[in-house]
Amino acid sequence: MIDLHTHTTASDGGLSPSDLVSRASAAGLTVLSVTDHDTLAACGPAAAACAAAGIEFVPGIEITAVRDERDVHTLGYFVDAASPGLARFLAHQRQTRIDRLREMIVRLARFGIELDADRILQPARDDDTKSAGRPWIARALVAGGHVKTWNEAFERWLGRGAAAFVPRSGASPDDVIARIHATGGLASVAHPGPLGRDEWLPGLVDAGLDAVEAYHTDHDPAATARYLALADRLGIAVTGGSDYHADPSHGAALGGVTLPRDAYEKLKSRVRSA
Ligand SMILES: [Zn+2]
Ligand SMILES: [Zn+2]
Numbered sequence: 001m002i003d004l005h006t007h008t009t010a011s012d013g014g015l016s017p018s019d020l021v022s023r024a025s026a027a028g029l030t031v032l033s034v035t036d037h038d039t040l041a042a043c044g045p046a047a048a049a050c051a052a053a054g055i056e057f058v059p060g061i062e063i064t065a066v067r068d069e070r071d072v073h074t075l076g077y078f079v080d081a082a083s084p085g086l087a088r089f090l091a092h093q094r095q096t097r098i099d100r101l102r103e104m105i106v107r108l109a110r111f112g113i114e115l116d117a118d119r120i121l122q123p124a125r126d127d128d129t130k131s132a133g134r135p136w137i138a139r140a141l142v143a144g145g146h147v148k149t150w151n152e153a154f155e156r157w158l159g160r161g162a163a164a165f166v167p168r169s170g171a172s173p174d175d176v177i178a179r180i181h182a183t184g185g186l187a188s189v190a191h192p193g194p195l196g197r198d199e200w201l202p203g204l205v206d207a208g209l210d211a212v213e214a215y216h217t218d219h220d221p222a223a224t225a226r227y228l229a230l231a232d233r234l235g236i237a238v239t240g241g242s243d244y245h246a247d248p249s250h251g252a253a254l255g256g257v258t259l260p261r262d263a264y265e266k267l268k269s270r271v272r273s274a
Contacts, residue, residue, distance in 0.1 A: 002031040002259040004058060004077065005190070005216070005241025008046070011036035011062075011131065014246030020254075021049035023246075027255040031264060033060035033241070035075055037131060038093050043081035062190055063180070064093070066170035072195065074176045075213065075239060078271050079185035086183050091128070093170060098124055098132050100166050105137065107164040108157060115140050134158045173200075174207040186210040186270055188239040193223040198230065205234045210270050215240025215259055217252040237267040 007013030008020050015023065017034065020042075024032045032055050034046045043059045050057035059081045065072040079086065098121055105117040120140050124132040138153035147153045157164045171179070177187040188211035192198060201212065214227035215238070231238045240259035242252040259267075 001027070001029045001255050002261065002264050003029050003241045003244070003255050003257070004031070004033040004060065004239050004259055004264075005035050005062075005075065005213070005257075006032065006244045006254065007036055007062075007246075008034055008042040010034075010039050010042035012245060012250075017042040017046040018049045020244075020246070021046055021053055021055065023254050024050075024055060025053040027253075029055060029255050031056040031058065033058035033077060035060040035062040035241075037062050038064060038090055039128070039131075040079070040081040040086070040090070041128075047081075061180075063090075063176045064170060065173040065176040066168055067173055067197075067200070069167050070195070070197065071168065072173045072176075072197075072200075073190035074173055074180070075188040075190050076176075076180035076183075076185045077188065077239065077267070079180060080183040083183040086179060089171075089179050094124065094128065094131065096170055100168060101132055101134070101137060103166045104134070104158065104164045107166070108137075108141075111157075111163060113141070113144075113146050113157075115144065173204055177204065177208050181208055184272060186237075186267065188213050188237075191216045191218050191243070192227060193219045201230065202234060205236055209236060211237040211239045211267055213240060214238040214263075215257050217243050217257050237270055238263050239267060 008015055008017045034042045036042050040061055047057045058077050059079050061076045063074045065074050102117050105115050120136050121132055123130050138150050138158055141147045141153040156162060180187040187209055190213050192212055212227050212231050214224050242254055242257045244254040
């Protein structure tokens with residue numbers, strides 16, 4: 001069984017890399033990729049644990065690209081987890097995220113809501129595996145008594161179109177694909193079903209996209225069939241996995257969605273020999 005989409009505590013997953021690998025081993029996985037959001041921090045420990053458990057490990061990442069204010073989750077596989085260029089790019093992505101939140105805090109101040117930006121954003125500086133996000137500001141708004149609930153924080157202040165909302169900016173999918181290629185990796189668009197922008201895929205293939213995630217927890221059999229056919233037509237490979245987070249509200253069970261062996265071999269055959 002092959003699962004190429006999982007998360008650990010290095011991003012928003014619930015298990016450490018070694019606990020994830022123990023779980024993978026118990027579930028009978030033979031190939032595993034860890035694809036944390038915008039960080040490669042789990043790849044080293046997960047690779048070591050996989051080697052000990054006899055599981056083939058694929059170094060991976062899920063990078064958030066942005067196009068037309070939509071997040072385009074882009075998976076990178078067989079990336080060089082030690083690449084300084086990629087590390088610099090990811091650090092820049094983190095900074096962009098922090099700058100955006102700081103700008104929202106400035107806007108809140110214009111409405112008389114004074115929050116301590118340094119304190120709210122400090123965890124992202126202390127620990128570079130932590131990705132700052134709007135929930136951090138929402139928490140501070142609730143704690144400061146400015147709103148009663150998390151939902152109210154988003155509705156009045158932080159949600160799209162709300163008073164302090166700042167649109168996300170970030171690297172384009174084309175740029176992210178190029179960064180992944182620069183480390184010898186392969187790029188795949190994650191969960192294209194929920195993304196709902198199939199019309200973007202041919203252009204991304206022109207930009208070098210290697211694959212599309214046909215098998216995913218949020219795809220029903222019809223969606224999977226659609227992406228298998230689309231990948232075939234576009235001449236690209238397919239990827240797949242559970243998007244396991246060790247969180248019942250998010251993603252399937254580990255190995256709950258898998259990539260067939262022949263599809264995996266086809267993907268692997270695209271890795272350029274450096
Ligand atoms: Zn995703
Ligand atoms: Zn994911």
